[in-house]
Amino acid sequence: MSANPVRLAVMGAGLIGRRHIEHILAEPMAALQSVIxxxxxxxxxxxxxxxRWQPGFDGAGPDKPDGVIVATPNAMHVEHGLTAIASGIPVLIEKPLADSVEGAEKLVAAAEKAGVPLAVGHHRRHNPIIARAKARIAAGELGPLVAVHGFFWIAKPDDYFNVTWRRESGAGPILINLIHEIDLIRHLCGEIAEVSAIASNQQRGFAVxxxxxxxxxxxxxxxxTFTLSDAIPSPWxxxxxxAENPAYAATGEAYLMIGGREASLxxxxxxxxxxKPVKSWWQPMIGERESFPPVDPLRAQITQFCRVIRDGEAPLVPGREGLESLRVIEAIRQAAATGQSVRLA
Ligand SMILES: NC(=O)c1ccc[n+]([C@@H]2O[C@H](COP(=O)([O-])OP(=O)(O)OC[C@H]3O[C@@H](n4cnc5c(N)ncnc54)[C@H](O)[C@@H]3O)[C@@H](O)[C@H]2O)c1
Structure with missing residues (x-):
């Protein structure tokens, strides 16, 4: 390992930015260059x-960070990401990569043209549970996939919505939360070709x-199928x-079920x-569980970002993956708005 730590700047010291800062401070490979x-x-x-604190960042100046984490509100990701890319600084942008597919395409094109690493904060892919699930599905243990079903039923506290942008159209659970699920489902189950959706604001009455x-x-x-709501107290x-984030009390339940012709996970x-011993509903159904010690994938994401910068490793979740997940989200939003199913290329 090099003696020099990778000097990371964090743009946006809000809810998630502060967690990135904590992980940088705890990571031996990294140092906090500044908070912007x-x-x-x-x-x-x-x-x-x-x-060290700065009110803004233009990518210029002699004391540039080795990498930037963009944890600003969604609508600023493109501007802030493009600034870093134009300065040749590797950048990890929080999910969603951008607030529109066009914005995300701009970021991916700029990074690829400049040869600057662009990573997206779909941090769950850094969790060993996900890596293991992916390996088991790829090894054919489930057989050909038939169905997947998941829940995001959660109760966000009322004061979460005191921040104006969280009440506005485009900042709701479809973009903020479902994008994690869609990214994970794509990663585990393959590309999504068609979606339909219904959305409602009946519970909280905000624009979103x-x-x-x-x-x-x-x-x-x-x-x-996937159902989501930020207004349901539930364990799923x-x-x-x-158990990846100690801020949430873990319930020990499952929330995503993936079914194949041979088995379900x-x-x-x-x-x-x-x-067992024969695939039939008359035979005993045996469940075998593998357990992993809880890992905070946000920390693993910082470690990998350091290796991207220091060793030239490819980002585990490159910008293009963030773009593809965003395309599915936009299709879901369109399907919910029009009542028509949407096909993806
Ligand atoms: N990966 C995850 O699980 C996860 C979790 C939460 C949020 N996020 C994402 O992180 C981003 C931030 O979300 P949040 O909940 O932390 O928001 P937040 O409102 O808590 O924090 C945003 C911060 O950005 C700062 N900011 C505003 N304009 C800025 C500018 N021009 N330059 C620098 N900083 C500026 C604000 O002052 C604020 O401190 C969003 O894109 C969100 O989707 C990801």
Missing amino acids: DPSAEAQALAAERGW EDSAAVMMRFANGALG SWELTS SLPRLELWQH
């Missing part, structure tokens, strides 16, 4: 903790939706089952269910 955030709150926090139901057809022929969500329990 114009708010008085961020300035005060930086002064209190002794972090609070609940939605989605149907999916995969390119490999499998079918999927990645957040409350994966539940996540994050990694429980593989099959009939």
